[in-house]
Amino acid sequence: MSSSSFGSATPAVLVLEDGSRYVGRAYGATGKTLGEAVFSTGMTGYQETLTDPSYAGQIVLMTAPHIGITGVNDEDKESRQIWVAGFVVRDPSRVVSNFRAQDSLDNDLVASGVVGISNIDTRAVTRHIRSAGAMRAGIFSGEFFDLSEGDQLDQVKQGVEMTGRNLSHDVSTIDPYEVQAEGERIGRVAVLDLGIKTSTVKYLAERGFDVLVLPQNVTAEHVLSLNPDALFFSNGPGDPAASDAHVTLLREVLRADVPYFGICFGNQLLGRALGFGTYKLPFGHRGINQPVLDKATGRVEITSQNHGFAVDLPIEGDHQSPEGFGRVTVSHYSLNDQVVEGLACLDIPAFSVQYHPESAAGPHDANHLFDRFRDLVIAKRTNAAGDDN
Structure with a gap:
């Protein structure tokens, strides 16, 4: 997987299993990831969210619009690694501004191979999930962005459902x-x-x-x-x-x-x-x-x-x-x-x-x-x- 940078122009798309599609830009690693789409309403603590093992198997959407400004550090990790299957934000911070920061969130996502997407209407996605319920989803960027809409949706529907899953x-x-x-x-x-x-x-x-x-x-x-x-x-x-x-x-x-x-x-x-x-x-x-x-x-x-x-x-x-x-x-x-x-x-x-x-x-x-x-x-x-x- 290759990295994206702040303000990346690399296209990406979030696809939900009901066929809903949200086109944005790659954030973090590029590639393909599948998981259950859920949203987190926290306005802070994104590093705790990412490293919380309870999020394993899930593509996490942050409802707070601006994510990444405080960067990341080793002290605030809640476990040994990032566990989310994918990460969805509206506006990734273009700078890191915190005296405790050791790296940027973007670089951390790339190093961990976490495929993400930015520059989409996360409020619209949240309202849709609240109405239709959490569902299987996929993020596609890089070579996977070029797949047909039908192929992308088929891959999402072939993903594992959370019900009945032991992680x-x-x-x-x-x-x-x-x-x-x-x-x-x-x-x-x-x-x-x-x-x-x-x-x-x-x-x-x-x-x-x-x-x-x-x-x-x-x-x-x-x-x-x-x-x-x-x-x-x-x-x-x-x-x-x-x-x-x-x-x-x-x-x-x-x-x-x-x-x-x-x-x-x-x-x-x-x-x-x-x-x-x-x-x-x-x-x-x-x-x-x-x-x-x-x-x-x-x-x-x-x-x-x-x-x-x-x-x-x-x-x-x-x-x-x-x-x-x-x-x-x-x-x-x-x-x-x-x-x-x-x-x-x-x-x-x-x-x-x-x-x-x-x-x-x-x-x-x-x-x-x-x-x-x-x-x-x-x-x-x-x-x-x-x-x-």
Whole structure:
């Protein structure tokens, strides 16, 4: 793949599976890429978006019109690489203006082989996706731009749909690794890496946990053999209905009475482990300005989100877990569309949220959930000590 530069005149086209076409200019690498077209409403934090493993397999459109002015740096990466399948912006910045920048976004996209497109009406594309729903798409530039419209659309329709797709094996660590606790040590948390971000590990360690990050293919027997004080499921891409092995693992660990906290994908998997269903949202929630109501406090938190699936459960009342884990309540829900944004188990030490409380670019309204997790582990240990006496 060859590179494009700021203001490139190299033509490119975004093709959606319903036949919609948007012609613009190549941005980043030139070539062809396929994925699910989604939009992110964040006005900042594009580097976090690009390096968030939850975006694997997706062509991400930024609704903010001007992207790239702060460049990129090594410190703000949320994982080891860029994960998006493609990148769509309206106006790429012609200059980099930030004292922390080490390179331009354009150069970073080229180095990572990420095919993108610029100079299209991203508002029109966003409104179309909101109406028609997230769908398969492709970006074509360079020699692929010259393909016929029919050939381009056929390739898009041959792409893999997100429903039924398991991407955990693509984004998870291959080898386990451990990060030591900072300050007073609380215990050891086993983390299932389904697409974890660097900030998550950092915030867990800051709460006094030795953080043992495990590959996604470990077994419940292996997790329990480590004798962890708690279990954590990270964010990640894909359809939770295609992750039966992770659901089985979680059920076995929950039955061993190990405290649990899950975020994003980990929330959906807790829902399925408890015996509830999940479903695909029309266009998902993506961005750093998503309002969520905490039912326990009545407080509205502005949250960072990236998900296309949700737990299928009424937001009012208590519900009995079909898998025998007792009472469950919806602890948080979206103020935009009343989608489930959190689960709290009332009879076992487990809870989860659908959003990203570790959001590095902000907001930080929900960062206190890591404190709640720490308190849950301490309370569990205290109660166990009391029972022994």
